Amino acid sequence: MVRGDVEAALWQRIRPDGGSGESGVEVRFSTAPVEIVGDGTVVEVELEDVSTGRRSRESFDLVVGADGLRSTVRSLAFGPHERFMTTWNAMICAFSLPGQAPSFGAQDSLVSARSGGAVWVFGLADRAPTALLTYCAKDVGAQFTGDRTERLRDVFADMDHPAVRHVLDALPTTTDCLFDSVHQVKMDRWSTGGSCSPATRRGA
Ligand SMILES: Cc1cc2nc3c(=O)[nH]c(=O)nc-3n(C[C@H](O)[C@H](O)[C@H](O)COP(=O)(O)OP(=O)(O)OC[C@H]3O[C@@H](n4cnc5c(N)ncnc54)[C@H](O)[C@@H]3O)c2cc1C
Numbered sequence: 001m002v003r004g005d006v007e008a009a010l011w012q013r014i015r016p017d018g019g020s021g022e023s024g025v026e027v028r029f030s031t032a033p034v035e036i037v038g039d040g041t042v043v044e045v046e047l048e049d050v051s052t053g054r055r056s057r058e059s060f061d062l063v064v065g066a067d068g069l070r071s072t073v074r075s076l077a078f079g080p081h082e083r084f085m086t087t088w089n090a091m092i093c094a095f096s097l098p099g100q101a102p103s104f105g106a107q108d109s110l111v112s113a114r115s116g117g118a119v120w121v122f123g124l125a126d127r128a129p130t131a132l133l134t135y136c137a138k139d140v141g142a143q144f145t146g147d148r149t150e151r152l153r154d155v156f157a158d159m160d161h162p163a164v165r166h167v168l169d170a171l172p173t174t175t176d177c178l179f180d181s182v183h184q185v186k187m188d189r190w191s192t193g194g195s196c197s198p199a200t201r202r203g204a
Contacts (some may be wrong), residue, residue, distance in 0.1 A: 038193030101163035
């Protein structure tokens with residue numbers, strides 16, 4: 001299953017007519033928190049409409065940070081990313097392939113690996129496969145400079161399998177590619193600003 005399917009299911013479910021039998025969930029686009037202040041009972045959040053720059057303040061019972069590895073909510077509530085993101089000196093690149101690698105079946109999955117790098121193709125039942133490239137890198141920051149396709153061709157130059165070539169040749173044609181460093185978030189605690197009463201939990 002690809003992440004987009006999870007997102008599509010979520011959108012389907014939260015719409016007023018999404019079959020949940022409940023009223024729809026309000027979704028605001030282009031909105032990001034810029035300040036979070038809690039006193040243990042209520043959380044004041046300053047929100048910015050990033051398309052206009054307009055800011056407003058709102059109160060909530062509970063704020064949950066579900067905004068990813070480089071969570072803005074976490075940085076506002078706990079501190080800078082560097083304090084919590086351990087680095088694994090590794091990179092990933094994931095994208096959908098236009099078609100299966102030559103000589104493999106539509107739903108075949110394959111892994112070509114060597115020390116320090118691997119190329120994966122995940123066969124899927126209802127669409128073309130997705131590719132995942134993983135490799136070790138001493139200087140993670142340097143990986144984000146220069147031409148990405150050239151960099152990955154260099155990294156995997158010693159893996160001359162037709163399936164690897166197929167993946168690398170597809171890379172410049174993709175419009176939806178995830179390329180990022182690998183981190184683990186480590187925190188002593190995952191909540192701050194007091195405890196929730198049962199009433200607050202019900203209302204949140
Ligand atoms: C290539 C790859 C393969 C993986 N494979 C697996 C696997 O097989 N199994 C597994 O268990 N885990 C896997 N993981 C890890 C898994 O994807 C993550 O652990 C998980 O997605 C983290 O969920 P999250 O909700 O914290 O963040 P995310 O999934 O990153 O979701 C955060 C969302 O918040 C959105 N967002 C950020 N800011 C705002 C804002 N201001 N307003 C609105 N939206 C905002 C982002 O656009 C994003 O959609 C994989 C990760 C990668 C990168």
